[in-house]
Amino acid sequence: MESSKEPPLQGTFECELCGLRVPYSYYGQKPPNTYSVTLLEDSYVMRDPFTPEKDKFLILGSECSLCSKRVCVGTDCSLFYAKRFCLPCANLHLEEFPLEIKQDLEKRIRSKPQSSRKGDSKDRKKK
Amino acid sequence: MECPEEEEEEDTAAAAWDWGHAATRSRLEEAHFPAKAEAAERSEFWAFWERLRRFRGRPAGEKGPGGAGPPARRQGYDARWRINLRLPRGREVAGVPEARVQEFRRALLHFLDFQQKRSFARLAQLQRDRAALPIARFREALLTAVARSPVVVVAGDTGCGKSTQVPQFLLDAGYTHVACTQPRRIACIALAQRVAYESLQRYGNQVGYQIRFESSCSSATRIVFLTEGLLLRQAQRDPTLPGYHVLLVDEAHERRLHGDFLLGLLRRLLPARPDLKLVLMSATINIRLFADYFGGAPVVQVPGRLFPITVLYEPIPPEEGGAGGRKERLDPRPYLRVLQAIDHKYPPEERGDLLVFLSGVAEIGAVVEAAQAYATHTQRWVVLPLHSTLSVAEQDKVFDMPPPGVRKCIVSTNIAETSVTIDGVRFVVDSGKVKEVSYDPKAKMQRLQEFWISRASAEQRKGRAGRTGPGVCYRLYAESDYDGFAAYSVPEIQRVALDALVLQMKSMGLGDPRAFPFLEPPPAASLETAVGYLKHQGALDPEEELTPIGSLLAELPVEVVVGKMLVLGTLFGLAAPTLTTAAVLSVPSPFLRSGSGRCDPDCATSRWPLESPLGDPLTLLNLFDAWVQVKSEGRGGSRRWCRRRGLEEHRLYEATNLRRQFQELLRDHRLLEPAARPSDSYTRQRHHRQRRELQRLKREHEQGEGRRRKVLRLQDERAGSSSGEEGEAERGPDIQDVKFQLRHNVSELQAAASAAQGLSRPQLALLQLVLGRGLYPQLAVPDPFNGTRKDSDQIFHTKEKAGILLHPTSVFANSPELLTPDQGAERRRGSKDGLSSRHQVLAFVSLLETNKPYLVNCLRLPALQALLLLARSLDTNADCTRIVADSWLELQVPAAALQLLSTALRLRASWEEVLGQQLACRRRGLGSQAEGAAERGPSSRQVGQLTRELLTFLQTEVQYGLRRLTPLEQQHLYVGPTVATAVGPPSLFQGMEMVPDEVKGGYKVGGFLTFHCLAGEGDLYAECLRSFWTCPRCGLYMPFTPLERVAHEDACRPPGPEGEEPSPAGLSEDVVQGPSGASALQRPYDCPTCRQQLLLTPTEILRHRKQHQAPPEG
Incomplete structure (x- = not known):
């Protein structure tokens, strides 16, 4: 879609890696009505469509801190460790990450053909 | 922020610190959760918390390798940095140490992150699933076609995703005001929910549905799913359908009545609405027909997504086919064999359910019973029936999950062929049969008959096995049978x-x-x-x-006869009971019957007090009213009440909805007074509070929906379709009841119900007549020999069809004596010549043939009075002692026939007049609002008088005979025009004009009476012969021809509309001629004997003639 640095406040988010297309309703670090939870990066956000609560939001994606590609938060596309890294960038700088992240990234590459949902839950357990 | 290292030290003090303490928890919650956060979320958090702590307790905690790792981009590793969220600055929480607060906050952060990941995973999965549907690849082609052509046909087989995706494609492409029609209500709701979910609008309001009594639409709605019937109703209001820009007609191949008609309408509409886009969606059945109908519309054909299906032909051996007698029950053995074969061949770990297609409810009952026994034995099956007469809750069970190692066996009608899609089906058994209603226009009878299915449906059924993986389809017929099937269903x-x-x-x-x-x-x-x-x-x-x-x-979205009742009921202040009766008659029968067709004796006993001796419509009225009383007494009790009586409560809810719709329609047409408003503000406030509470319950229920996919229990014994699940349904508030309370004014309903329960006998008689008039001409007469038959063999005849039985649920099926004319004392007197004053005819709502023809929902009516008041044609002989109603029912009335006929004539005229005024005032009222208030329709005095007179008439006791004419007699009923004498008879019937009838012979009087047209009176000269007769009123004794006698009888009574009708027995108050009516009866008489020009009434003419005849006589 738009390639300008400052995306409009509403529009359609499209992941440049996996092609996920979802309309978003907010871009930035302070999504509205979120009992003041803030984001550590400028993100594309929508109202969480899976809960009736109006003030629940869902982060769709953001821009890679290195290459500025617009990527979704899916584990096949990006990684957040203090900043957002798209997976290609993360792999380029693999050595600079802590071991845990490296292991995680390697695991992701190995399990890529599988559904990312699985990877997701593993990821969750690690914490 | 927090440092992970702190934790270890503090764990030593953990024993003293109790995280489970409720007060601590709530203090922490208060500080960190928004006030309105749902309780569910808080408890979810604490569950997460427990999991997290258990996980932390493990030795290989997150921080082990963190410290030892090589130097990295950041010093050390902290999982916290993987979270892109930040909590607001913390506050102190009273009574909780700072470190504990920190611990809590960290967990909360992880919890929020977990929620993010979970929702995102769902979103991604959803998008992946959508993209994987076959239709996804046709998105662009479809949108291009829609942009270019006013009509597009999308043809795709099962599983291609057209029903859910095409609406979303259109929405995404920016189309608004989209309507998508479905043949069935249930599909509207299901699709709206699915599409809302997929388009991430589940809690938004862009996607809505609209069915007969429910709508989830608002001004923000961009797409609405609605039934074909409802769109037709909208077209009835405004044929150009201005509210829509795009119309999607789904399941067009089903060729339902409404769908076909809708297509016809739309084709006509297109030239007038060039901006309208029409998309037809159909299975790949007969696509050319649709495309050609719309002038060669482009077709987007999408392959289905089906896995390979193995077809096994296993024809039923003749000894199990019930070839001996068609009425025998279906033999379940072939079906059990399939269950066994599956158990034998496939290990229980391999999931996959079985779907059995049978033709009807009785067949389903037979197979479910047998399969149930087998399932109890093997513990490997959960058997579930599925057909449209089940309650929604029971239908929904087919979507529930079986326990591991157990398969579902869904035994269904063809409802599962297209309308209900059940995932996880791997095996299909196709009986090859379907029961379809066909209409016999000659007998005006619905016929439910079993047919072979078409090849198209056979394929459709087969396809159900291959939706989620490779499947097997067992066809219980031969391949040659299949080849012989019709290509498409009719x-x-x-x-x-x-x-x-x-x-x-x-x-x-x-x-x-x-x-x-x-x-x-x-x-x-x-x-x-x-x-x-x-x-x-x-x-x-x-x-x-x-x-x-x-x-x-x-x-009125009901059968014509029911609609007529409603209109008629408003006249006599019987609106409330007619509304109820009409509503209950328009829903499927609430009486449950167990699979085998017989009714539980306990149910029958508990239903008994509700039964009305007048007939089924009034029994249904009693039933509904009693139910409303139960409902108004308090919540919850009605479900048990219904179960005890073997009633399907859902039908009663439907009837309530329908009743309200009828009421609103009648109000719109000013046939009913507008609704009363609650008077004082206190009541209003209380109502408001109640409603808010109910709304909350409903919302809670709706949000809970979809999340629960219950796991089915193995039925231990023969858990009949409804009884086994009582406990389950009983828990929690009854959502149906909540909706009921929300939608209806319960106190108003209750008032109507108690009013109806207190109807007096005359009011009931009037109601009976009103319902009868509505149902007319759907009449049946009892066979004269019913007295000698046993209860279940009572037979009845309609004009078109002889030998019909009473439906077993009918009141009269159990108490046929209500219909026999000879009761008690009368038996001795009248039975010989068939004369009685108590002959009954039955008015019925419908005629249905299953294995036998049945009268459904019967109401009894006093034969003579009903026929005289209602028949479209009444034909008489010369002295009116023989009257034939509608050319098929003969009434022999030896005495006072003319009196009755004449009264009936007058009552009918004034009934018509009053009804006409009622309807006319509605039209004027609709025309101009200002006038409306002044035009109140017929005066209450007029109605009151008509009511009184009708009641008097209904109570008339006259001995008469009732007989159905044989077909031969019906053919030679009339004298025909040639025989009729050209000489005008004396004016009978209060001066109404008598015109020679050119077909039947005799003379037409008014719209329905033909005097003296019946042939077969035997003697050719009877007409001219005079015999002596004494007038019971004036005492005149002299010879009369039949005609003269009739003329005298008619004149020798108080004529004119003002005249007070004599009371039934009151032939005594003799007024020979009313002062006002006299002049109307006078006509010029040219006496051939004395050659005088006189102005005389017919009676006076006879007297005059007598003067001349007197001398020779004496």
């Missing part, structure tokens, strides 16, 4: 009654239905029957134009 329009359709077409101003460009025209005979029927019912006039009552009936 469209509904070619096999059902078209009354409602024709009425609707007329009210839409579509002109002659015979000239309408149907997709495939119905048989001409069906159309003719429908037009004839509507004329007969008074909905169309002889020129086939809509009458006032017809236009009203066209707006």
